[in-house]
Amino acid sequence: MRVVMIIYYLICAYLAGILCWSFIKEKKSINNLILYLLVIIPLILRLLRIK
Numbered sequence: 722m723r724v725v726m727i728i729y730y731l732i733c734a735y736l737a738g739i740l741c742w743s744f745i746k747e748k749k750s751i752n753n754l755i756l757y758l759l760v761i762i763p764l765i766l767r768l769l770r771i772k
Contacts (some may be wrong), residue, residue: 730768737764 744757 733764733767737761737768740764 740761747753
């Protein structure tokens with residue numbers, strides 16, 4: 722079970738990194754920035770183990 726948790730957190734970190742990179746590169750649409758934030762926040766909270 723420990724290995725599954727490690728893989729889960731690695732996947733969350735990878736997805737959060739990709740979304741943060743996209744958030745930084747996005748300059749055109751404020752709507753897209755808000756959508757990126759809505760997706761990134763739960764991933765970051767999972768990585769920090771905050772429910």
